[in-house]
Amino acid sequence: MIISFVQTKGGTGKSTLALNTAFSQTMNKKFKSIALVELDSQGTLNNWWIEREEEGRKPGKISFHHISSTQKQVFQSSIHTISAHNELIIMDIPGESTGKLHTRFACAFSDIVIIPMRTSTNDELAFAENLYPIIKTVLKVAPKKRNSFNILPAFTHPQAKIQKIVEYFEDILPNNIRCLNAAYPSRSIYENFNREGMNLKEYAQLVERNKRQALQAMRALNDIEKIAKAVNKIMEN
Ligand SMILES: Nc1ncnc2c1ncn2[C@@H]1O[C@H](COP(=O)(O)OP(=O)(O)OP(=O)(O)O)[C@@H](O)[C@H]1O
Ligand SMILES: [Mg+2]
Numbered sequence: 001m002i003i004s005f006v007q008t009k010g011g012t013g014k015s016t017l018a019l020n021t022a023f024s025q026t027m028n029k030k031f032k033s034i035a036l037v038e039l040d041s042q043g044t045l046n047n048w049w050i051e052r053e054e055e056g057r058k059p060g061k062i063s064f065h066h067i068s069s070t071q072k073q074v075f076q077s078s079i080h081t082i083s084a085h086n087e088l089i090i091m092d093i094p095g096e097s098t099g100k101l102h103t104r105f106a107c108a109f110s111d112i113v114i115i116p117m118r119t120s121t122n123d124e125l126a127f128a129e130n131l132y133p134i135i136k137t138v139l140k141v142a143p144k145k146r147n148s149f150n151i152l153p154a155f156t157h158p159q160a161k162i163q164k165i166v167e168y169f170e171d172i173l174p175n176n177i178r179c180l181n182a183a184y185p186s187r188s189i190y191e192n193f194n195r196e197g198m199n200l201k202e203y204a205q206l207v208e209r210n211k212r213q214a215l216q217a218m219r220a221l222n223d224i225e226k227i228a229k230a231v232n233k234i235m236e237n
Contacts, residue, residue, distance in 0.1 A: 001031075002079070002089045003231060004106040004113050008130040009123060010095030012116045013154050015044045016190050017227070018092035022062050023199045026228035027088060034062045035086040039075065039102050040094035041068040052197030075105050100134060107138045107149075112234055115177075116154035116184055119168060132174070139176055150234065151179045152227065155186040158219070182230035185223055189216040200224065 003021070005014040015038075021027060022036040038045040046066040052059075063086065067078050083089055093106045107113055115131065117123050135149050151173060153165045162183045169179035193203035204217035 001087065001235060002083070002091065002110045002112070004091040004093055004110040005116065006093045006103055006106050006110075006113050006131070007095060007115050007117065008100060008103055008134075009117075009126045012095070012118070012123075013184055013190070014095070014116060015040075015092050016194075017114070017116060017152070017184060017224075018090050019045055019048065019194070020200055020224045021228055021231070022090045023060070023201065024224050024228035026225055026232055027090075028061055030232065031086075031088040032061065033086045034088045034090065035065055035082045036062055036090050036092070037065045037067060037079070037082060038092045039067050039106070040092060041070070042094060043068065045092055048194055048197055050197075055197050057197055057199075057202065070101060072101065072105055075102075076109070079109060100130070103131065104134055104138075107134050108142070111148060112231060113149050114152050114180065114231065115150065116152045117169075118155050119153060119165060124172065132177070135177070146176055147178065147234065147237065149177050150231075151177060152182065152184055153179065154184040156183040158185040158187060160185075178234075180227070180230045181233070182227045183223075184227060187216060187220055187223075189213075189220050193217070193220070 005018045007014055019036060022034050027034060043066060049064040065082055067075060091106055093102045117127060139145055151169050153169060156165055165183055166179045166181055173179060193200050200217065200221050204221060207213035207217055
């Protein structure tokens with residue numbers, strides 16, 4: 001099973017979501033081995049993983065792989081090898097890349113593509129102009145992937161009603177794109193939990209005596225489980 005976080009627009013939470021989904025309870029209960037794969041030469045997650053190792057943090061069921069190549073053949077053969085050893089692969093795809101090569105690869109090779117997107121006219125236009133044409137091309141050759149592409153409403157207000165946002169997206173999206181029944185709220189904790197290679201759970205343990213921060217951490221952990229459960233539901237369908 002390959003799940004990718006894809007969005008041609010930069011800075012929409014792909015890397016943060018990929019690492020947190022890999023460490024989510026939901027995915028760790030379901031899969032025996034999980035590979036977190038970064039296809040980004042920027043190496044956001046690679047640097048974070050190096051820090052994790054330096055701090056001696058436990059990887060659990062998760063292995064990390066950084067593919068910095070820009071050749072489709074290298075992606076393909078690397079993913080092939082990784083999938084032979086892992087039940088679940090979670091791919092973090094870069095926002096901007098030459099010829100959108102990484103995005104094309106992820107759309108064609110993933111079982112599930114999650115597209116974090118804001119409810120903003122700019123993001124909607126960018127999706128229509130940049131990402132949707134790639135998805136349409138993939139669906140032309142692989143119509144079975146009809147249920148693979150899912151928008152995840154991102155940077156939503158923490159108190160916004162998820163149902164309302166989902167309805168909004170379902171209304172404006174073409175019928176071959178779905179909206180995940182979850183949201184990824186904007187919270188300052190997502191900007192700082194990952195220092196020293198921490199994941200959300202480790203951060204929550206670190207701040208457990210600080211009521212306000214502990215509450216933020218609990219809420220973020222809860223967001224991630226809800227997202228992972230919604231993704232899980234698609235996998236089962
Ligand atoms: N839910 C959130 N709320 C607030 N800030 C967030 C949230 N998720 C991520 N961020 C912050 O937004 C920035 C972009 O996040 P991230 O690196 O995950 O995005 P990305 O889509 O992977 O970016 P790129 O396209 O450059 O790879 C980071 O500074 C991150 O800390
Ligand atoms: Mg990223």
